[in-house]
Amino acid sequence: MAVSxxxxxxxxxxxxxxxxxxxxxxxxxxxxxxQVQSExxxxxxxxxxxxxxxxxxxxxxxxxxxDMFKDISYKLYPFxxxxxxxxxATSDGFYYNxxxxxxxxxxxxxxxxxxxxTYNSITQLTSKSxxxxxxxxxxxxPTYSYPxxxxxxxxxxxxxxSQLLIKVSPTPNILNINCxxxxxxxxxxxxxxxxxxxxxxPVGGAGSNSTDFExxxxxxxxxxxxxxxxxxxxxNDPTVIQVAEQESQQASNNVKS
Amino acid sequence: MGLITETNQQYYQGAQGFLxxxxxxGESFSTTFDTDLVFGDWNPANxxxxxxxxxxxxxxxxxxxxxxxxxxxYTVVNNTITFTAALPxxxxxxxxxxxxxxxxxxxxxxxxxxxxxxxxxxGSYEYIKLTDAIDNFMVGYVGxxxxxxxxxxxxxxFFAKRSLQEFSYDTLKSIHSQELTIPESLSVIIPQDYVxxxxxxxxxxxxxxxIIYPTNNLTTSPYSTPIQDTEGMPTQDNFGENIEGTSIxxxxxxxxxxxxxxxxxxNNIDELMYFQNAYGFEGSWNWGRQYGLDPxxxxxxxxxxxxxxxxxxxxxxxxxxxxxVLEYISDGLGYDLDTKVPKLAEDALYASILYSIVSxxxxxxxxxxxxxxxxxxxxxxxxxxxxxxxxxxxIVQVMRGKSKWIKH
Numbered sequence: 001m002a003v004s005x006x007x008x009x010x011x012x013x014x015x016x017x018x019x020x021x022x023x024x025x026x027x028x029x030x031x032x033x034x035q036v037q038s039e040x041x042x043x044x045x046x047x048x049x050x051x052x053x054x055x056x057x058x059x060x061x062x063x064x065x066x067d068m069f070k071d072i073s074y075k076l077y078p079f080x081x082x083x084x085x086x087x088x089a090t091s092d093g094f095y096y097n098x099x100x101x102x103x104x105x106x107x108x109x110x111x112x113x114x115x116x117x118t119y120n121s122i123t124q125l126t127s128k129s130x131x132x133x134x135x136x137x138x139x140x141x142p143t144y145s146y147p148x149x150x151x152x153x154x155x156x157x158x159x160x161x162s163q164l165l166i167k168v169s170p171t172p173n174i175l176n177i178n179c180x181x182x183x184x185x186x187x188x189x190x191x192x193x194x195x196x197x198x199x200x201x202p203v204g205g206a207g208s209n210s211t212d213f214e215x216x217x218x219x220x221x222x223x224x225x226x227x228x229x230x231x232x233x234x235x236n237d238p239t240v241i242q243v244a245e246q247e248s249q250q251a252s253n254n255v256k257s
Numbered sequence: 258m259g260l261i262t263e264t265n266q267q268y269y270q271g272a273q274g275f276l277x278x279x280x281x282x283g284e285s286f287s288t289t290f291d292t293d294l295v296f297g298d299w300n301p302a303n304x305x306x307x308x309x310x311x312x313x314x315x316x317x318x319x320x321x322x323x324x325x326x327x328x329x330x331y332t333v334v335n336n337t338i339t340f341t342a343a344l345p346x347x348x349x350x351x352x353x354x355x356x357x358x359x360x361x362x363x364x365x366x367x368x369x370x371x372x373x374x375x376x377x378x379x380g381s382y383e384y385i386k387l388t389d390a391i392d393n394f395m396v397g398y399v400g401x402x403x404x405x406x407x408x409x410x411x412x413x414x415f416f417a418k419r420s421l422q423e424f425s426y427d428t429l430k431s432i433h434s435q436e437l438t439i440p441e442s443l444s445v446i447i448p449q450d451y452v453x454x455x456x457x458x459x460x461x462x463x464x465x466x467x468i469i470y471p472t473n474n475l476t477t478s479p480y481s482t483p484i485q486d487t488e489g490m491p492t493q494d495n496f497g498e499n500i501e502g503t504s505i506x507x508x509x510x511x512x513x514x515x516x517x518x519x520x521x522x523x524n525n526i527d528e529l530m531y532f533q534n535a536y537g538f539e540g541s542w543n544w545g546r547q548y549g550l551d552p553x554x555x556x557x558x559x560x561x562x563x564x565x566x567x568x569x570x571x572x573x574x575x576x577x578x579x580x581x582v583l584e585y586i587s588d589g590l591g592y593d594l595d596t597k598v599p600k601l602a603e604d605a606l607y608a609s610i611l612y613s614i615v616s617x618x619x620x621x622x623x624x625x626x627x628x629x630x631x632x633x634x635x636x637x638x639x640x641x642x643x644x645x646x647x648x649x650x651x652i653v654q655v656m657r658g659k660s661k662w663i664k665h
Contacts, residue, residue, distance in 0.1 A: 137415065
């Protein structure tokens, strides 16, 4: 469940305005929100890697709600989607032309559906050099059961910039990849009231550009403290920065210890 | 979920039935045989129809003797048969894989589904496919908290195939054999997937195997036979390569009278005289004369040798026209169908893959490598014993002939 952009904004305003320290405009907030959401999103990967060592050392707990690695993995669910890639004959590869920006590639499934039986094969993503070596060995050369792929780039019209291209051998009919997408930017959209005040334009409302945070609801506190940290910089108040920094650090330590 | 997914009818008869219940055209049925449907064409007039490994029959009421082959258009994708035209609701549809007796649905010889697709599946439960073994390995041995945190699929594939090759040489049962007739040239071509022979035998009138032995020191097939000039120098062609002739050694061996080698020389006086070299030829045929009979040569079944130069297996002249059975080993990877592993060796295969991957990784503790090596060795030994098919009752029966008291 996403975090409401309005809730976070109101909380932030409430805290920093408590002693008339200052005010953050909606556009400033939206920028900070984007930055903080991105930072939190990025921390999942090193944090996940760190707490996964508990799994590797066989010291991870097996409880329902306190397995930290499982919890961090869970937080990625809003960004995890299976994306269908399109084939470009000119560059002999697959590219993504759907909505959103791909952040990481996960499991690749190649489907060969003109054969009997149809193959739905897990595809090994390799480097280009590994690809060259693997295809040269008769024991490991790719087959319908064991296809391999590597990434490169190409400019595929109508785009004018180079984009991610995935080459798979043997070439499948359909390529689906479980991808992580970049979070979309949160926006606190508003209308101006009779007194010149900002009135929140709710998410999904008519003509509203408001966008909630995509992060899981459990990240609400993190969002608030991290946005506060930046707010402290904007309003030039070291106390706010210090308090927010301590809060944030404590939360992080709790997860990893 | 049980590992057997075929019904008794699918396994024994190679048949699966469906009932049409769709009014519109395009009705489809999915077969669930262990064997994938092979589809060339629906039209018997098309040559590709012969590629099909099944036949389709329909019947209005499903009673025996009422089925007729379905000869209208249909397609097959991913073992799903889709009828182009609409079938009458309630039509019984039968898919019959090709079987040696033609199956029970065809009314005429032409309609019957003759072939051996069903027979190829018989006994398949004894084996596991290599692809399944690799998938199982990835599930059971690779992942967080396991010895292999991560393993490239290509590495697993490589070591699985290498292990299967090694197992094929000395652990797995040899299931490869060819029945051949020795031509006048006394040579047969080495089988396409041949790696080494296990046994070569000629078959007598009772169908009994008579083992043929390798020539060993008797003769050889020279790998190179350059044509020499009068001074003994090899001669070359216009391209600077040595000119090769035919082997005189092989010619003489093909013409050899085997009786002079194996001691069966008393057929006529000439053979006896030859044997004693009474005619004063160069060399002599008196094998074993000084020390008595040489057991490796005192047999009448004949000899064979491998001609590596021409890729042939050559036989002694007494075997011309005889029926032989060549039993040999392959590496198990020659054909896709081959890539299967006996279940009795499945655990040994996993142990072998695991050991191979860990032992080739840098930074692995040596005690772990040693442990896995021992594990692999023990499991491989177990697999060998299991596959040796040693049964107590059979051993007892053999030992009874040795006048031994066996308690059992």
